[in-house]
Amino acid sequence: MDKLSTESYKGVRDFYPEDKFIQKYIFDKMRQVVEAFGYEEYDASILEPTDLYRAKTGEEIINEQTYSFTDRGDRDVTLRPEMTPSLARMIAKQKRELAFPLRWYSIVNNFRYERPQKGRLREFWQLNVDMFGVEGIEAEIEAITIAYKIMRSLKAQETDFELRVNDRNSVNSFLNSLNLDEDKKYKITKIFDKKNKITKPEFEDQIKETLGDGAKEFFNKLKELEVCPEKVSKLIEELKKNNIVNIKFDPFLMRGLDYYTGIVFEVFDTDPENNRSMFGGGRYDNLLDIFGEEKIPAFGFGMGDVTAFEFLKSRNLLPEYKPETDLYLCIIDEKFKGFTDELAQTLRDEKINVAVDYSYKKIGDQIKKANKKKIPFAICVGENEERKGEFMLKRLSDGREFEANEAEIPNTIKLLKIKCAK
């Protein structure tokens, strides 16, 4: 028989327990922060009708960069490449039932069909944070504050990252003042988008190449664009009141295309070796149009797990693996299995997570397993324990043993764990 390959499908991800532990750590921090701001979790199916994405952009993204197929009933379906259209669909559907302002979040995986590369795989997990129904700058302030607090709760220092803000409207009015055709406008926004990746002469050359004679006017007017718009300066001022100071205006920040209608922001890694955008978002007031619904103002951002992971890794901020299991019970002889199981169940009722070793191997081997699994405590159960009801609770980190009877074990473990955490 041919052996089946152990490779996973190209570009998707396996999470071994130690990987999942890290991912969970990151998501738990995100969750704590957004829930502190009153956001409610929602979810949707990973499969959506393909039209949902066509309607939004209608671009080649849908044709070439999604997992789309026809189901057995001849319906076109797509594995979600992002969460926002599903979110917009859900909100449009139940608009009248919902109490605005609405604060929703989700942490889900998404799929895109493209060549995997650094930090971009075919499967990625993402936190989505969105607020609907707030037209004013309060939405911007809150979302950016949340982004900042997530970074801080992941133990990032203020010097480790930087927030950059722009107003798409000011870019648009700048481009309109140059009287460019749509194609040129589009190309200029592309050049803006990658400005921080290229040198200044490269930037200037690309502008000249695109605009030809018009380049002169462009550079003359460029100063106008570089003046911080009132809306942006007000936003920055408000955020500084919240002690968020690692923030600045970036007149070239674009973040994608037509999708955004106002303020956009991004969080940058300040590492000079890796000075790239980690995540961001912006205002999108028109997204419900496609459902024939009236506008609802919206502001949101998305944050992927891979960039967060790589950031934490580069700053040495990844947590050390600790299993959820508190205690490993080693059975000295098979005849004490029943007694051990009862002990395990009693302890579980006291909220101690207990795993029992049913290998019936030598006791030393069982202790080794507990150690390898990084479980903090072990107890060996045999004749003495059954007779006396006294146990030696062994702390694997240093081998110290603590005597306890059955009733005392839970609290002993809890106390020792608290000490360890400090």
Added chain:
RNA sequence: GCGGCCAUGGUGUAAUGGUAACACUAGGGUUUGUGGAUCCCUCAAUCCGAGUUCAAUUCUCGGUGGCCGCCCCA
């Protein structure tokens, strides 16, 4: 979608146009109620397919996969 580099046990590395080696890991023992030590033993690999050749893991081509750029970026 385009280009560059790469592909050997579970992991990390050797080597060779002719017997694929080492370390770690895993399993077993050294030790019959307490781990991280020592020593011994065992399991386990040349990505897939075709071509050149007496002989290919090695050379050539194709595929697949990985890494890195470009395009794109939700």
